[in-house]
Amino acid sequence: MKRHIKSKIVWLRLLMCISTICNSPFLLCGQSVDSLEQLLAEKSLTDAARIQLYYDLSWAYKNIDVNRSIDFGKKGLVLAQKTGDSKKEASLYFNIGTAYYAGGTYDTAMIYLEKARTLADKLQNYRQQSSIYNAYANIYNVQSLYEMALENYFAAVRILEDHNDTQGQAVLYYNIGNIYQRMENFEQAFKYFRITEELATDAGSQEVLAGVYVSLSNITFHQGKPSAVSVDYAHKAAEISRKAGDKYRENFAIQALAQLYSLHDDYVTAEPIARQALAMAKELGFPSLITPALVILADIYFQQGQYAQSVVLAGEALAIDSTDYNHTKDIYTNLAVANAYLGHPELTHKYMDSYRTASDRYANESYQKTLSGMEIKYETEKKELQIASLEQERKLSIWLGVACVAILLIALALAFIRYRLAVNRRKLAEEETRRLEQEKQLVAVQATLDGEAAERTRLAKDLHDGLGSMLSAVKINLPQVKGDAVLEAVDVSRFQTALGMLDDSIRELRRVAHHMMPESLLRYGLKISLSDFCDAIAIAQFHYFGSEARLPEKLEIMVYRCIHELVNNALKHAAGTQINVQLVQESERVSFTVQDDGKGFDAHTVSEGMGLRNIRQRVAAFQGKMAVYSSEQGTEIHVELELTNKDSND
Incomplete structure (x- = not known):
């Protein structure tokens, strides 16, 4: 050869x-x-x-x-x-x-x-x-x-x-x-x-x-x-x-x-x-x-x-x-x-x-x-x-020495291979254990999210159909209570103020119910519901790129809730003048970004609050990835979600 x-x-x-x-x-x-x-x-x-x-x-x-x-x-x-x-x-x-x-x-x-x-x-x-x-x-x-x-x-x-x-x-x-x-x-x-x-x-x-x-x-x-x-x-x-x-x-x-x-x-x-x-x-x-x-x-x-x-x-x-x-x-x-x-x-x-x-x-x-x-x-x-x-014979002795070295090397190689196989088996077992544990955690998180979505839907319906209807009835009956009674000027002013506060309460109730489970999300999807949400906030701007195909209902609700929570966090803590919300929808992935120009925070020294931890859990439940970038110029949070064939076809 x-x-x-x-x-x-x-x-x-x-x-x-x-x-x-x-x-x-x-x-x-x-x-x-x-x-x-x-x-x-x-x-x-x-x-x-x-x-x-x-x-x-x-x-x-x-x-x-x-x-x-x-x-x-x-x-x-x-x-x-x-x-x-x-x-x-x-x-x-x-x-x-x-x-x-x-x-x-x-x-x-x-x-x-x-x-x-x-x-x-x-x-x-x-x-x-x-x-x-x-x-x-x-x-x-x-x-x-x-x-x-x-x-x-x-x-x-x-x-x-x-x-x-x-x-x-x-x-x-x-x-x-x-x-x-x-x-x-x-x-x-x-x-x-x-x-x-x-x-x-x-x-x-x-x-x-x-x-x-x-x-x-x-x-x-x-x-x-x-x-x-x-x-x-x-x-x-x-x-x-x-x-x-x-x-x-x-x-x-x-x-x-x-x-x-x-x-x-x-x-x-x-x-x-x-x-x-x-x-x-x-x-x-x-x-x-x-x-x-x-x-x-x-x-x-x-x-x-x-x-x-x-x-x-x-x-x-x-x-x-x-x-x-x-x-x-x-x-x-x-x-x-x-x-x-x-x-x-x-x-x-x-x-x-x-x-x-x-x-x-x-x-x-x-x-x-x-x-x-x-x-x-x-x-x-x-x-x-x-x-x-x-x-x-002298040459033979040398060759025998070489053979011994070769055999020793082969023996060491076999021992090393056996050791590596054992290590690999142990690593595979550990990875399998971690995978099962992760699946268990994801199932628990998914169940929590499903329960939360169902509870939000129920509360939104109760608030809108129950308490909302009662307040509307009160507003209708108040003018009738006034009837033909003659009121002082100060009483008329108070009465009108009470009616105005009642109108505000009804609108706030409808807003809360809408955001708990927005009807536009269920009917029209992420683009319109997030656009409505950002339009209601003076400093928020919404940008959408990609396909407008509907996603699975649970995934749409998760994305909406995460963006809702991130925008509220920026309003509460960032003290910024502008919030940019971006959603990109492609055939194989969905990604969204919430960015503000506020004061930011040091991710190495400041621990994440309950809101960010909840968002991480929700993203992990859908096998997604979340990255946080923060400095004195502001904060940017980016989430990537891969779509399976089943997801993209739903």
Whole structure:
């Protein structure tokens, strides 16, 4: 398993390398990027020449400085749109999209590529259409959406086939082969790499040919072909890159060659090739080349029993900032096992921990398979050591020590897992107890609220229908009592005052009865009843947002009572000049806020009164949340209530 993963590293890195073909960081069409930027300062440039410069700079910076590439592309785009140059507008949209792709912002890249495709379709520019589909596929490829990537690659191929563009087809078939190779469908990958080889040979595309031969060397190894076949492909890739003067891709081919000899256990041949690849990588100065070269050479030394040299090279690779998980994993493996052979248990333990941390960060399944492979390797080597010389017996003792450490770690891990399970079970039991207790409290609160609502309804009805009717009867009969009696002026005044006080009492009684259980709430809902309530208070203002759909009766009564209590609290204690009441009703939630500009209070030092506690209980009974914010500028109380499907449909 370990060697299978390592053999994939070489062709994956070459695939990333091929994606940068013809994007030199220093030259573009024989001119330096700096000289192109200097040309922009010339005032005599025509609009067409300036647009072309923006296009060239946007393309040149795509793999160097994504932000500058996007900036130049957008400046050119504005000028192209201003002059009506649709062809350059489409090209600049494409440049900006691929720059966002290079920077890893795939959603934005898709937006600009789609704009480019719309214009390319109108212009019937088949090369641009094909390039856009290829860019779509590249984005899906890096996201491991292989089916969508293949769909777009084939769409691009069909366009080029219609125009007999074999050079473009070679690149696309190479990309398709790489997709199948990543999916480990080696038969299909081999088929498309063969097609690519023929097309690239006819078109004279040496860079693509070099990539094809590196991939074929990997595929033939996995197909179990003779070692000479895969080695020959790697030699071809190195020779092509050497003749083209492309040391970067030549180094990848040499690394693939060293890897192949190592995988076939020919370490005598593999070692000098790997040293050559490492020296060349350091001379070129690319970390993406240096790291895999160090890993390959460290593994060769390890397989030959030269553990000290393997540790030195693996440590050097670890010091390089690499984001490649496969390399990091192989480095930690070499360091852990080599230090075990060297008799350094502390370092072995350290790198085993680092290995576990790296593995957990990425793929636990892959990590478990790797451990299984290491165990199989350990059992095999242990049997061989039992019949070996004294030196081999020493190595066996070291492996036994490593095994003991591993068993101890496993035992500790099992004990920790059992402990965590016990803790989790206890926490679940405690949470269940708390949940049941909370449900019990909520049932009690809900019952109290139901009783309170029923009692308020009864009292409101009694006050309105009973006492209200009696007072009205008294008002009707008083004038009759007066009759034709002659009263002094002072008595007339007192009589009229008494009638006025009686009218006030009747109105107050009706107001109290109305607020205890407002008829408008039961008939028309929260919006109208709260609007009536706030209209009756000079400093209160009511704001309503959202749907006017009716809520369950109990919920409407609870919201009304809470707002009523909060407004009364503000009137009694805040000493403010304005009270704002806001109600927001949506399909899945209801929220309300009562805010005043009064003197406020310190929530940390002042305990909540009975009113706020009652409101909290009511809100909790409906699984809502309440927040209180208070300062010298005033107080704001906000309540959120989630609506279930049942609530929203009632």
